[in-house]
């Protein structure tokens with residue numbers, strides 16, 4: 476699993492453990508998720524190239540290094556990915572965002588894509604946010620859809636994954652770098668991550 480990068484950051488681990496507390500309500504759950512997404516972005520972009528841009532400073536014009544913001548498109552899987560998307564868009568304020576809605580059949584655990592709304596991805600660095608990589612089915616479907624649009628590169632930001640799902644993603648998408656906060660023990664028979672956090676969408680939106 477050479478393309479799966481699990482965070483070693485104590486701060487990220489601390490925030491993930493906070494998410495596991497079942498008494499944490501939606502507002503604070505979303506806040507921690509936003510913060511984890513931002514910290515994962517920091518890890519994912521450590522090697523990213525900078526471009527020099529001229530700006531006016533208080534002592535006159537000067538060239539300074541910036542990320543090429545126009546190169547990034549942020550995408551997410553509804554609805555659990557929304558707070559992560561929000562966290563990333565707080566940093567890349569002008570980045571276009573794209574949405575995929577994927578539902579998991581709770582019996583067969585198969586993923587069904589029922590809505591796709593993507594900006595132009597051609598030649599772009601696409602960041603996909605999806606908090607839970609359980610069977611890996613939804614992320615696999617999402618990555619297949621994104622790849623059809625010919626992006627330059629795809630980076631996946633995820634919070635908790637099961638070894639089973641991450642193995643699938645690593646085998647099917649060795650070209651996608653996955654930055655994940657925590658790899659948990661296993662999946663249960665219903666496809667939930669153990670110990671995990673339960674249903675991330677329900678937790679985030681108080682349902």
Ligand code: URA
Nearest residue numbers: 609667668673674675
């Ligand atoms: N989706 C979730 O939100 N949680 C899991 O544990 C698995 C899939």
